[in-house]
Amino acid sequence: MATLAQSSISPAPPPEAEDAASLRRRLAEELRRGTEGPGASSGAPKADLSPEATAIADSLRTDGVSLPVLEGSVRLIDGALVLATGLAALAATVGLDGLSPLSGGLLAASVLFALAFFQAFDCYQVSVMRAVFAQVGRIASGWTLVFAMVAIALVTTPLGESIASPWLGLWYAGGLVTLAAARLLVSRRIRTWMAQGRLERRAVIVGGGSAAADLIHELESQPDNDIRICGIFDDRASDRSPPVVAGYPKLGNIDALVEFARLARIDMLIVCIPVRAEQRVLELLRKLWVLPIDIRLSAHTDKLRFRSRASSFIGTVPFIDVVEKPITNWDMVAKRVFDIVFASAALVALSPVMLATALAIKLDSRGPVLFRQKRYGFNNEIIEVLKFRSMYHEMADPDAKRVVTKGDPRVTRVGRFIRRASIDELPQLFNVLSGELSLVGPRPHAVNAHTDNKTWDEVVYGYYARHKVKPGVTGWAQINGWRGEVDTPEKIQKRVECDLYYIENWSIPFDLYILVMTPIRLLNTENAY
Structure with a gap:
């Protein structure tokens, strides 16, 4: 799994000498077993938020300041x-x-x-x-x-x-x-x-009851505390998890938390469940790890002594860093500067090609030059991606109800050429400059994309984890040959595996390598039509 430590399971050490790294490795290994190969839908099913949770999420839509x-x-x-x-x-x-x-x-x-x-x-x-x-x-x-x-x-x-x-x-x-x-x-x-609350770290408590109340009181007693508790989510019934804990409302169950985290700009999930309850923690992580959020396991109530860098503290309150948000702080700034510089240069260099393509499209068939399609962006947000139109206008498929196949009659003569050469993707450089896309990242997929009558999140476990970073114009999957038609579960599985590898191993040199290799890999047009 991306952003989790990697190792094999080892017997749990005595609680009084628990090593945060060993616990983190055991959780990571167990979770990784569920992500290997095609499987059931990952994450939680969509849940309706309560009016109170919706109102709080709406108030937290502005990004915080690093x-x-x-x-x-x-x-x-x-x-x-x-x-x-x-x-x-x-x-x-x-x-x-x-x-x-x-x-x-x-x-x-x-x-x-x-x-x-x-x-x-x-x-x-x-x-x-x-x-x-x-x-x-x-x-x-x-x-x-x-x-x-x-x-x-x-x-x-x-x-x-x-x-x-x-x-x-x-x-x-x-x-x-x-x-x-x-x-x-x-x-x-x-x-x-x-x-505006933008200098606070916004946190959600997962798990209620007296343990959560003790943790909240301890956090609030820390000097210079910058943690803002935004609410509590718990699957347990009200007799074990009261509707209000330490003055903070219970906003829903874990399925509702996933939807809440899609709407609000949350920095951290604090799992307030005993460290020894590994199976229950694992069940929660199976739903939550796809979110682009730090996940920390509270060790406050267990009173354990840690000997690892995998543990951290807020003041004197100990936590185990289970999942880390990828590409944060200065890394995010560096990637954005990289995108702006190279996208601007590419637009200047490729402007003759783009103008010639626009002219060819207009001469070849009636309709607009550009095609707009709704796709998944960062954190499952719906974005509108630009492409050169490659289909006849009256046959365009903005909802991706049908996969484009070899010899597809909907594709125009010019469309076949620009799809094979990926020239149809060049308008997405404007999406990069607007901040919706990155130059390099997992390719944005159409909202209704499917294989064998199943949406791709139903085909691949962990599918939504690829949305933990901005999607890209090109990516690790594309330069490894996974581009073009997706007509089998294996093809989307391999793409997601490449996407998660990219997220886990991201660096500016890695982005530069993918960018340099992209035109070379585009010479292979086997699956592009």
Whole structure:
């Protein structure tokens, strides 16, 4: 299974010396056994949400802000401002012609020391960045300390003879003003995000009763707690799981939780079930692992001692990290930048091909140039994907009720060529720029796609796990030969296996490799028609 540890099952160690990694491996191995080969539908059947659950989900549709990305971005802004004000002050005093290796080295060293001192003064903690006067005071102290070190170096070494004092004075004053102004803007933005609840980690408790109540009280007692409990879901009857636990409502059963997590932007599922109840935990994971959400198993009520990096803490509350959301924080930023840069370049380079294709379609048959089809996107969201029209307009099949087969009479003369060469997919570069698709990822499938009169989630166990990342214009399955007609359960099974492998092993170099290999693999048109 993607994002779970891999190993064979081993006998459970004594509870008092439980190793989080061994428990995680046992759960992963058991779950993986259910994902091998075609099988029954994975995940939970669709369930209707209660009005209360729907209202809460609707209030949580906005994406949260990644704290690592926020803190890193502020660091980048600080470093850029220090460098920019230094260069501006140099230009205003002695001119940029005065930029020597010595002054350049001083600029670089000052940036590094400034960032180090700001870090030492906790200037990148959210609690500090939201406070206007506190953070400006810390920034001023760190910035002053940098120039105190510079002054000492100039006085005690021969460097003072080569560095102009007016430059340093203007740099100090300009840097202090710009850093303070930037932090005022940062503080304002952070306050807005905090009011919107976007700097909290949104969590759902799985399992109710006294154990959940104890866990919630313990979490809320932690200093600087950023966990927001959004509700509780439990399959048990009300006599064992009351409708309200520690002030939080029970919003439904586990099937309802899957639907809730499709609508709301949830960061974490906390399974509050005894660690020793592995079979029950496994039954829950079989339904929940397809979601693009961190899943943590609470060890609070078991009072176990862990010896593994597979365990983590929120404050002093221990958890086992069972499933991790793929492609988060800076990885997500890197992938988005990769998509924008390469999709933009591809649009420019391929624009003659796209224009010629559009003209050929118009000359070949009546109807629009583009074809729009609803497909599954990230987290099962329905997106509208663009393609060059390859069928006769009156025979178009936006609902994918019929699989395209060899010699299909619905496909036009131009359509046969552009489908074999995958030119019909090129308009999806616009989907990439709009953020609905990624350049590389599992291919988006039509909502009603089916084989042997079964939808693909009924054919392949774990099918929806391929939606834990954005779909792509090309993918690992496609360069391994799994493209074109899907007329047997094995073909969709192999595609899903490739998709899950990609998700589990994602990296920017992996994306680049798939992108480079795609045009080479397109030379094989055996199953494309």
